[in-house]
Amino acid sequence: xxxxxxxxxxxxxxxxxxxxxxxxxxxxxxxxxxxxxxxxxxxxxxxxxxxxxxxxxxxxxxxxxxxxxxxxxxxxxxxxxxxxxxxxxxxxxxxxxxxxxxxxxxxxxxxxxxxxxxxxxxxxxxxxxxxxxxxxxxxxxxxxxxxxxxxxxxxxxxxxxxxxxxxxxxxxxxxxxxxxxxxxxxxxxxxxxxxxxxxxxxxxxxxxxxxxxxxxxxxxxxxxxxxxxxxxxxxxxxxxxxxxxxxxxxxxxxxxxxxxxxxxxxxxxxxxxxxxxxxxxxxxxxxxxxxxxxxxx
Amino acid sequence: xxxxxxxxxxxxxxxxxxxxxxxxxxxxxxxxxxxxxxxxxxxxxxxxxxxxxxxxxxxxxxxxxxxxxxxxxxxxxxxxxxxxxxxxxxxxxxxxxxxxxxxxxxxxxxxxxxxxxxxxxxxxxxxxxxxxxxxxxxxxxxxxxxxxxxxxxxxxxxxxxxxxxxxxxxxxxxxxxxxxxxxxxxxxxxxxxxxxxxxxxxxxxxxxxxxxxxxxxxxxxxxxxxxxxxxxxxxxxxxxxxxxxxxxxxxxxxxxxxxxxxxxxxxxxxxxxxxxxxxxxxxxxxxxxxxxxxxxxxxxxxxxxxxxxxxxxxxxxxxxxxxxxxxxxxxxxxxxxxxxxxxxxxxxxxxxxxxxxxxxxxxxxxxxxxxxxxxxxxxxxxxxxxxxxxxxxxxxxxxxxxxxxxxxxxxxxxxxxxxxxxxxxxxxxxxxxxxxxxxxxxxxxxxxxxxxxxxxxxxxxxxxxxxxxxxxxxxxxxxxxxxxxxxxxxxxxxxxxxxxxxxxxxxxxxxxxxxxxxxxxxxxxxxxxxxxxxxxxxxxxxxxxxxxxxxxxxxxxxxxxxxxxxxxxxxxxxxxxxxxxxxxxxxxxxxxxxxxxxxxxxxxxxxxx
Numbered sequence: 001x002x003x004x005x006x007x008x009x010x011x012x013x014x015x016x017x018x019x020x021x022x023x024x025x026x027x028x029x030x031x032x033x034x035x036x037x038x039x040x041x042x043x044x045x046x047x048x049x050x051x052x053x054x055x056x057x058x059x060x061x062x063x064x065x066x067x068x069x070x071x072x073x074x075x076x077x078x079x080x081x082x083x084x085x086x087x088x089x090x091x092x093x094x095x096x097x098x099x100x101x102x103x104x105x106x107x108x109x110x111x112x113x114x115x116x117x118x119x120x121x122x123x124x125x126x127x128x129x130x131x132x133x134x135x136x137x138x139x140x141x142x143x144x145x146x147x148x149x150x151x152x153x154x155x156x157x158x159x160x161x162x163x164x165x166x167x168x169x170x171x172x173x174x175x176x177x178x179x180x181x182x183x184x185x186x187x188x189x190x191x192x193x194x195x196x197x198x199x200x201x202x203x204x205x206x207x208x209x210x211x212x213x214x215x216x217x218x219x220x221x222x223x224x225x226x227x228x229x230x231x232x233x234x235x236x237x238x239x240x241x242x243x244x245x246x247x248x249x250x251x252x253x254x255x256x257x258x259x260x261x262x263x264x265x266x267x268x269x270x271x272x273x274x275x276x277x278x279x280x281x282x283x284x285x286x287x288x289x290x291x292x293x294x295x296x297x
Numbered sequence: 298x299x300x301x302x303x304x305x306x307x308x309x310x311x312x313x314x315x316x317x318x319x320x321x322x323x324x325x326x327x328x329x330x331x332x333x334x335x336x337x338x339x340x341x342x343x344x345x346x347x348x349x350x351x352x353x354x355x356x357x358x359x360x361x362x363x364x365x366x367x368x369x370x371x372x373x374x375x376x377x378x379x380x381x382x383x384x385x386x387x388x389x390x391x392x393x394x395x396x397x398x399x400x401x402x403x404x405x406x407x408x409x410x411x412x413x414x415x416x417x418x419x420x421x422x423x424x425x426x427x428x429x430x431x432x433x434x435x436x437x438x439x440x441x442x443x444x445x446x447x448x449x450x451x452x453x454x455x456x457x458x459x460x461x462x463x464x465x466x467x468x469x470x471x472x473x474x475x476x477x478x479x480x481x482x483x484x485x486x487x488x489x490x491x492x493x494x495x496x497x498x499x500x501x502x503x504x505x506x507x508x509x510x511x512x513x514x515x516x517x518x519x520x521x522x523x524x525x526x527x528x529x530x531x532x533x534x535x536x537x538x539x540x541x542x543x544x545x546x547x548x549x550x551x552x553x554x555x556x557x558x559x560x561x562x563x564x565x566x567x568x569x570x571x572x573x574x575x576x577x578x579x580x581x582x583x584x585x586x587x588x589x590x591x592x593x594x595x596x597x598x599x600x601x602x603x604x605x606x607x608x609x610x611x612x613x614x615x616x617x618x619x620x621x622x623x624x625x626x627x628x629x630x631x632x633x634x635x636x637x638x639x640x641x642x643x644x645x646x647x648x649x650x651x652x653x654x655x656x657x658x659x660x661x662x663x664x665x666x667x668x669x670x671x672x673x674x675x676x677x678x679x680x681x682x683x684x685x686x687x688x689x690x691x692x693x694x695x696x697x698x699x700x701x702x703x704x705x706x707x708x709x710x711x712x713x714x715x716x717x718x719x720x721x722x723x724x725x726x727x728x729x730x731x732x733x734x735x736x737x738x739x740x741x742x743x744x745x746x747x748x749x750x751x752x753x754x755x756x757x758x759x760x761x762x763x764x765x766x767x768x769x770x771x772x773x774x775x776x777x778x779x780x781x782x783x784x785x786x787x788x789x790x791x792x793x794x795x796x797x798x799x800x801x802x803x804x805x806x807x808x809x810x811x812x813x814x815x816x817x818x819x820x821x822x823x824x825x826x827x828x829x830x831x832x833x834x835x836x837x838x839x840x841x842x843x844x845x846x847x848x849x850x851x852x853x854x855x856x857x858x859x860x861x862x863x864x865x866x867x868x869x870x871x872x873x874x875x876x877x878x879x880x881x882x883x884x885x886x887x888x889x890x891x892x893x894x895x896x897x898x899x900x901x902x903x904x905x906x
Contacts, residue, residue: 210868259867263835291832
């Protein structure tokens, strides 16, 4: 298993100047959550997803969501095998380890729902038979925030299923200069830093990261503050606080520590809670929440 | 173990119990050397506790008790460390051991107050190995050219009502010299002492009867080591202590080794004591016929007077007319007929001269007489916050005479007062000195404070003896001795509850958070520099920002932030070694920060004129 810096640097050489977003995405992967990338086209969403998958040598599939995409197109169907005369399950693109659901808001709510159910349960049911999804399994969905015509934005209840929402934004001038001058590494040339089994063991390590009572108090205070009646935005659910802890654990592991600090919580806070507080927001509510709770303890 | 060894100084090895204690101590020390495992060390700690207990029963004075307490605390700390198996910091260990001791206190108090006392073990006078200055068994003033003032302490006495006795009552008798060889006054042998007369076990009931009425004038004595088992007293008190007995000639003997410090308690007796009524033996009139012819003829010239009291008065008149001078540097008297030389030519001397000459004159005149040596006066000391006491030093040593007058018994006559005294010399000056507290040097002052504590200890703790306890139980139970067991059991149960309840309460109370306290201190230190955390800022971020504003603080702040994060959020046993290290490095970094802070404050002042 390569060092963290190598892992991040590897992805970073593909996706120039996005180190923080890359780290957050990696933390999401380590925490076992799903990632929602919301950004303009052409900012490197797909590249990030593929680089993440490649860094652990995970099986990667991509599905472009369109309005006519059906659930069965994702899950797979039972087909009649002429040789045996019986039905055989033909797995769909969901049966991969990293699924890039491109432009998820273009699909019909029915298809979106099928995807999100699969994400939550870790299995799909086709014609009454349940099929386990591979492990590790991560969905990276992208959402184009510009095209609003003919799209079905994810409802708030479904947004909650994504551990983080990230937006990459435009690169810095220098990073873009490097990109233009061809210094970016080609995805195909990227070497895997680890195996899928490494990812699983890292996830186990993540769960063992120490959370002191003082830290749990901090998270509880944050969540309680979001539930105060006078505060704008949706209150944070227990799933949100669980996700916050999981993401903070992963972040602390990326910091090469074996315990979680309030700084870890703050680092992942906006990415984890902003889309739950305010689906259209851009980090304002989460920042106000952080400022409302004393982090020195 | 070292403390215990130190505490064993003064154990009398001739005692069976003392020998046992010493043996256990040696055993524990040897075991400590070879102990490798937990069991061995536990044994050493338990042995140490046992030895502490044994010592406490033999050396109950204040200083040994303090040493025993120290040894017990150390032993308990060792045991706690062994049983918990944790690397506990020594301060916490000490605190825990003190807590254990405090928890045991109520029970100890109950046992102390209620469990019937055994009489002290039969105490025998110990070997008089140590030569201690002070009174002498032989009074031979003629050989002393100059009386050297020995300022070492002799004894201390505290009174129940905290008032010094009147000057005429400040004659503290110790030794009685009855044998006169023409030159020396010698003391009767200790072994010749008869059966206990007054104050022995037989008179306990009588002494107890007086307890209520005379409690106000109780005397608690502390006598320094001396060569004699005879101890100072006022000649008119009794005691219920079986170790104290009044000899027929009027010495009070304490049957404990004289080489250690002794404490005893006396109560005024209502009636005249037997020694005063004890008729004189032939010894009290014996006078060598060959020595001091002029003295003999002078004394015999008074022998014609019928009333012994008139003979005494004649002697007194003769002394007062003779222009005698009290002087501590009279020069040596000749070997032969020394008292003649003193009486008829030199006419200068100190108490010893006067007492021996007067007693010899009285014997020549046919009045039974003897010389008594002891202390006169003393210094009334009022320690800060302690009980006041009368301090007797060797320089307060004095000698006087006693004559037997029919119908009155033995009467004290102090011939020294008939001499004209130089300033600050003589008995008159001594009694005057006693009236007022004296300012001494710092060392003397310290010593007196300690003695004040010591006196208080003796008075309230050591003197709770069998008789006092019986009086207390009598008051408590009113003679229903069968109820004693019940009272003891109830008391022990109460003591146990008193020990356990605070313990439980303590456990329920949330622990004070050391890390939070340290953090508050850090924030407090930074506030005067205008450094306040912003809303929602973590400590790391705050410290980084502060370091940007005051670069001189950067290094300590970085350390402190890291240290705090480690202490607060890392998975560590709060009592463990890592936590201690973190606390240590926090302290070091905080020290650096305080130093850097000074220069930062200077910089701020320079920027803002």
